[in-house]
Amino acid sequence: MSNVPSREKVLRGLFWKLLFRGRAAHDAAGHKRRKQTGLGLTFALYCVFGLFPALAAFWCQPLAFASSLHMVTLLFASLTLASSVGTMLFVREEAEILLHRPVAAAELLRAKCAVLIAFSLLLALALNALGLVTSFWNEGNTPFFAIVHVFTTLLLMLFSAALIVLVYNVCLRWFGRERFENLLTLLQTLVTILMIVGVQIMPRLLDDEVLRGVDPSSALALLAPPVWFGAVDVLLCGAMPPAQVWLPAAIGVGATALLAWLAFVKLGASYGVGLLAIGESASPAPERMQRRRLPSLVARAPLRWWLRDPIERQAFLLTSAYLVRDRETKLKLYPSLAPLLVIPVISVIGPAGRGKAGPQAFLATFALAYAAIVPIQAMMLLQRSEHWRAADSFYFTPVPHWGLLFHGARKAVVCWLAVPAIFAIASVLAALRGQWTPLLMALPAVLTVVVSSWVPGLFAAWLPLSKPNDAHKVGALGCLVFGGVMFAAIAFGGLAAWMDRLGFFWPFLVVGLGTALLLQQWFARIVAARRWRNALD
Amino acid sequence: MISIRGLTKAFGGTIAVDALTLDVPTGQILGLLGPNGAGKTTTLKMLTGMLAPDAGTALIQGVDIRTHPLEAKRLLGFVPDSGAVYEALTGLEFLLMIAALYGIGEQEARPRIRQFLDFFDLDGNTLGGKLLGAYSKGMRRKIVITAALLHNPKVVLLDEPLDGLDANAAVGFKALLESLAKDGKTIVYSSHVLDVVERVCHRVAIIDKGKLLVDGVPADLIKQHGASTLEELFTRLCGITGAAARAAEFAKTLLP
Numbered sequence: 201m202s203n204v205p206s207r208e209k210v211l212r213g214l215f216w217k218l219l220f221r222g223r224a225a226h227d228a229a230g231h232k233r234r235k236q237t238g239l240g241l242t243f244a245l246y247c248v249f250g251l252f253p254a255l256a257a258f259w260c261q262p263l264a265f266a267s268s269l270h271m272v273t274l275l276f277a278s279l280t281l282a283s284s285v286g287t288m289l290f291v292r293e294e295a296e297i298l299l300h301r302p303v304a305a306a307e308l309l310r311a312k313c314a315v316l317i318a319f320s321l322l323l324a325l326a327l328n329a330l331g332l333v334t335s336f337w338n339e340g341n342t343p344f345f346a347i348v349h350v351f352t353t354l355l356l357m358l359f360s361a362a363l364i365v366l367v368y369n370v371c372l373r374w375f376g377r378e379r380f381e382n383l384l385t386l387l388q389t390l391v392t393i394l395m396i397v398g399v400q401i402m403p404r405l406l407d408d409e410v411l412r413g414v415d416p417s418s419a420l421a422l423l424a425p426p427v428w429f430g431a432v433d434v435l436l437c438g439a440m441p442p443a444q445v446w447l448p449a450a451i452g453v454g455a456t457a458l459l460a461w462l463a464f465v466k467l468g469a470s471y472g473v474g475l476l477a478i479g480e481s482a483s484p485a486p487e488r489m490q491r492r493r494l495p496s497l498v499a500r501a502p503l504r505w506w507l508r509d510p511i512e513r514q515a516f517l518l519t520s521a522y523l524v525r526d527r528e529t530k531l532k533l534y535p536s537l538a539p540l541l542v543i544p545v546i547s548v549i550g551p552a553g554r555g556k557a558g559p560q561a562f563l564a565t566f567a568l569a570y571a572a573i574v575p576i577q578a579m580m581l582l583q584r585s586e587h588w589r590a591a592d593s594f595y596f597t598p599v600p601h602w603g604l605l606f607h608g609a610r611k612a613v614v615c616w617l618a619v620p621a622i623f624a625i626a627s628v629l630a631a632l633r634g635q636w637t638p639l640l641m642a643l644p645a646v647l648t649v650v651v652s653s654w655v656p657g658l659f660a661a662w663l664p665l666s667k668p669n670d671a672h673k674v675g676a677l678g679c680l681v682f683g684g685v686m687f688a689a690i691a692f693g694g695l696a697a698w699m700d701r702l703g704f705f706w707p708f709l710v711v712g713l714g715t716a717l718l719l720q721q722w723f724a725r726i727v728a729a730r731r732w733r734n735a736l737d
Numbered sequence: 738m739i740s741i742r743g744l745t746k747a748f749g750g751t752i753a754v755d756a757l758t759l760d761v762p763t764g765q766i767l768g769l770l771g772p773n774g775a776g777k778t779t780t781l782k783m784l785t786g787m788l789a790p791d792a793g794t795a796l797i798q799g800v801d802i803r804t805h806p807l808e809a810k811r812l813l814g815f816v817p818d819s820g821a822v823y824e825a826l827t828g829l830e831f832l833l834m835i836a837a838l839y840g841i842g843e844q845e846a847r848p849r850i851r852q853f854l855d856f857f858d859l860d861g862n863t864l865g866g867k868l869l870g871a872y873s874k875g876m877r878r879k880i881v882i883t884a885a886l887l888h889n890p891k892v893v894l895l896d897e898p899l900d901g902l903d904a905n906a907a908v909g910f911k912a913l914l915e916s917l918a919k920d921g922k923t924i925v926y927s928s929h930v931l932d933v934v935e936r937v938c939h940r941v942a943i944i945d946k947g948k949l950l951v952d953g954v955p956a957d958l959i960k961q962h963g964a965s966t967l968e969e970l971f972t973r974l975c976g977i978t979g980a981a982a983r984a985a986e987f988a989k990t991l992l993p
Contacts, residue, residue: 203843203844204837204840204842205837207838210834210837213834214826214834218823218825221825293819294821295787297821299786299787300782300785300810300817301835301838301839302807302808302838303810303838304806304807668870
């Protein structure tokens with residue numbers, strides 16, 4: 201028995217394997233290769249991101265330099281941690297695999313968190329790699345900084361993990377399963393948005409006078425976690441007198457200890473209850489209301505006119521239901537669409553938005569270009585599901601052609617995602633600019649998304665929720681298609697803005713509508729010509 | 738043995754298990770029967786410590802699952818009806834991981850796994866080389882059963898264990914259950930397949946809406962209630978009367 205590893209060690213090994221392999225793999229070797237390539241690229245990218253704070257070593261004082269490194273780490277590594285925690289902590293079927301075995305819920309939680317912290321620490325070290333090198337040229341710093349900084353980065357990751365786990369556990373306890381799942385999607389979407397915003401504002405912040413010399417006794421120092429851990433850095437390596445930095449350093453260590461106790465000890469035992477609740481089938485009343493609302497919407501005009509074929513209507517309902525109800529679909533879809541909606545808005549806020557092309561052309565071009573990708577991205581993700589085996593029913597039922605299922609799903613994406621996304625972007629841009637132009641430009645954008653929603657069905661038969669999640673994703677053709685659609689959308693958007701400037705917007709829109717109808721006719725022929733094998737490949 | 742006293746569980750306003758009291762002595766196979774939503778799986782989940790009961794106690798070999806969950810869990814093996822596994826692990830990796838959770842080292846676990854491999858006619862290459870996500874439903878079920886029995890538990894809880902098993906494996910597994918019971922294991926077998934329960938179980942308990950309706954030896958229960966088969970007794974107790982007539986009437990409505 202002495203050579204048997206502890207349960208926590210076994211669990212850590214399990215979750216480490218699952219993290220690197222994916223949860224539903226089929227082809228071990230191929231999957232491992234793809235995952236490793238992806239990880240390699242991620243680490244390389246993180247090293248590049250680390251260049252910005254690393255350069256701060258040449259003009260910042262030690263505390264400001266250490267705080268910059270921690271700020272970037274907090275932003276990227278911690279947010280990566282936040283985006284993975286939800287899916288790793290709450291796996292629906294896990295209760296049935298592990299909770300009836302002699303495993304305490306707190307052990308399970310600790311093992312998962314240890315793996316997540318280790319993984320985010322690797323990302324954090326990639327981010328800090330250049331900073332550790334440039335620290336030797338940081339004026340007033342000591343040679344011990346590099347060693348101490350590795351330790352404080354670990355402390356920061358522990359702080360982040362404890363904070364995130366605490367938030368999830370508290371939310372699960374207070375809000376119940378259904379609200380929690382929606383909250384999980386919202387949190388992951390917000391995390392994605394934060395990362396994008398961070399990429400945009402980070403260079404500007406690092407260039408700011410505020411960060412060149414941080415006052416350790418200021419309110420900023422006492423409230424900002426990056427400064428707490430920066431203070432621990434300079435305190436331990438002796439770059440600043442202890443009397444100046446002990447307070448923020450003590451707050452950092454104290455907050456980490458308190459959060460870790462609350463997250464892993466105090467609320468650790470209730471984690472099992474949450475894990476089990478995720479897998480329970482009972483649904484609260486609000487969702488039942490939603491269930492009734494959707495079919496009644498489809499039964500009424502104008503959706504009834506738009507969805508005349510019963511198979512198409514059912515595919516529309518199926519896709520709509522997954523967009524609203526399925527946790528796994530929501531978790532992968534909304535965070536991946538968030539950048540497409542946020543990037544045009546952020547670009548307008550910054551100096552780029554005041555470029556030579558003028559606000560109208562800029563807004564139209566970018567908003568359109570990104571919105572055109574929404575249906576393609578959504579359709580690509582909606583083709584995959586953990587319930588992909590259920591798609592067998594499309595094959596053993598007398599469905600005359602796959603196109604009907606494709607159109608139903610396509611229309612659901614246009615109706616619930618693409619068009620609302622366009623008007624959301626346009627409204628935000630209109631509010632930011634104080635102009636109606638973005639709302640006007642939303643009209644050609646609607647034409648663009650309707651046309652681009654056909655694209656996934658032009659190259660192969662497309663069925664909703666019919667492929668496993670780990671199936672091969674975007675290939676070279678996929679990238680070309682993305683690029684091509686984006687280029688076409690930029691050209692169309694630019695043309696719309698130019699026509700608006702010349703006073704020909706409405707005639708242009710009519711021509712655009714005609715072109716869109718012609719293109720749809722052409723695409724419909726391509727889809728209809730693609731044979732429906734009515735058998736599994 | 739298993740001792741259940743006043744076990745109760747409600748979800749919102751719905752009572753899933755209502756003051757259930759049952760004893761399953763050592764060496765006995767108890768068939769747990771009931772229509773869909775009767776509370777069978779909820780009962781099993783409370784016995785395994787996966788769900789906390791609202792009231793009542795459940796003792797596994799005298800150990801209270803609520804107050805000493807880890808000790809009780811060490812004594813039991815559970816086959817859930819979902820057949821959930823970590824699909825990104827190979828069968829061997831999964832079983833070694835499960836063995837380690839029960840404190841069984843790799844050296845000890847491997848020969849045990851080999852025994853199950855032989856019993857279930859599982860291919861060693863598949864077990865070590867293929868990820869569980871690529872296994873057939875039957876193969877996956879065999880892995881889940883192996884994972885439940887690998888640590889030689891005193892109490893075995895089975896929720897639709899034959900689901901997905903081929904006829905040969907099912908026959909073998911039923912025979913294995915009988916041998917395990919003879920060797921002193923306590924077994925609870927929850928299923929909808931009445932004829933299998935009738936053949937395999939020493940005793941049956943029929944529950945509906947969380948309440949225990951009858952409990953006894955199948956032949957005695959059939960005799961007491963004047964039924965000819967367990968199926969007839971079940972349909973009578975669970976309120977499904979005139980099933981053949983209803984089916985015939987319904988079939989007529991399907992015709993054009």
